[in-house]
Amino acid sequence: MIDMNVFRAFGEAITHLPEMAKPMPMSDAERVERAKAVMRRKMDRSLALDLESCVHCGYCSEACHFYQATSDDKYTPSRKLDLLRRVHARETSAFAPLKRLFVKDITNEELLEAQELCFDSCTECGRCSMVCPMGINTARGVNIMREALYEAGLAPLELTAVAQEQQEQGTVFGVGTRELLQAIEQVRTQGIPVPLDEPKADIMVVSTVIDVLLFQDALAATARVLNHLGRSWTIRSAGFEAANFGLLSGNEALQKEASRRIITEAIAIGAKEVILPECGHSYPALRWEAVMDDGSPLPFDVLAISEFIGREVQAGRLALKPSQDGSLVTYHDACKLARHGGVVQEPRAALRAAGVHLLDTSPTAEHNWCCGGGAGAFLINRAAGLRHKAWEIKKAQIEATGAASVVVSCGSCRLNLMAGAQADAWPIAIDSLVEVVARQLPAEKQ
């Protein structure tokens, strides 16, 4: 059960984030130079190809929820890479000396405009790439733009504040080891064992600030599932935070450090698998972006909790007691899991095993519409109106299924859906996949 007072207090805390950001003073010229230095450093063959191959067909606009919701040309996905394209033309392309004659240099004012385009109005959902005839990876380009903007001190203040906190104090929204221990004690008072700081385990479970603060039932449900399976697992207090505000803000040093904290603990206990909580962006952060210091792959598998549960069901190792309530349910595919990660069948296998009468959205799976609040957009105060417009696409899509509830496997999607539901007095219940599964565990093994 979610404490709505805590949800409201969390929303109130977000409004104060800008006051907490420490300024990054520098001249306009320095901001431009620092941003361009990042763009040049990140200009590999695949990015250069993406920048050069756009045929300006506009198909990506139709796929982007922010363009769809506003019909505003500035939200055309390909335009989000215009500054990168110009820096490439002038400085790193084959005919750069010639192109400098007619392609203008970028300015500080244009970087300021890019902040809204690359943070508020891009959730790095990747939907535009699904329709692009040239296969252009706009989300990756936007992520590089975020790094350039952070380096220029031009990331949104909300994301800057949390990134600075995570980098300097190791906490996120004030949640550190002490708050994790309190949450675990709460779960243990329900009679649910939670192995903490075990020296060896096959599975390391990672939690997140959102579960500690708001969705403790998801933490309890994860523990119940793993206990039921009889697996050797633990949470490590020195590497429990899945949220990576380095990835979200564009602070690359923090991105690596936040992943390193998890990797160090997983290696220390000899983990074969690291299971991430219901937190969409933590999946690309650890599964694709993170590597060992020498560049080699991580020595363990990284799985989202929905993916892990689905695989256990598919392999016949997890049998559930099917629900008899007969209510109609739909599933919201989180962009980072389904579109980017291909985690489509696993959550559905888990829900079917739980006896859920599943109604798919249209479009669905990797073509599903984004919730509108991913990649940190949920925290940007000035973007609330734009997010709400994007949410209306999502809302209509869910309502069209006729379902009485929507199940999610990403805490950020869950928050965004809850915010939309609160604003619109929306009657459709919002549920968590891991909690649905835990409710259907056979009683004798709970």
Ligand code: SF4
């Ligand atoms: S769909 Fe691809 S090629 Fe067409 S405008 Fe968008 S990014 Fe460019």
Ligand code: SF4
């Ligand atoms: S990645 Fe998603 S939000 Fe960003 S431009 Fe493409 S469709 Fe729009």
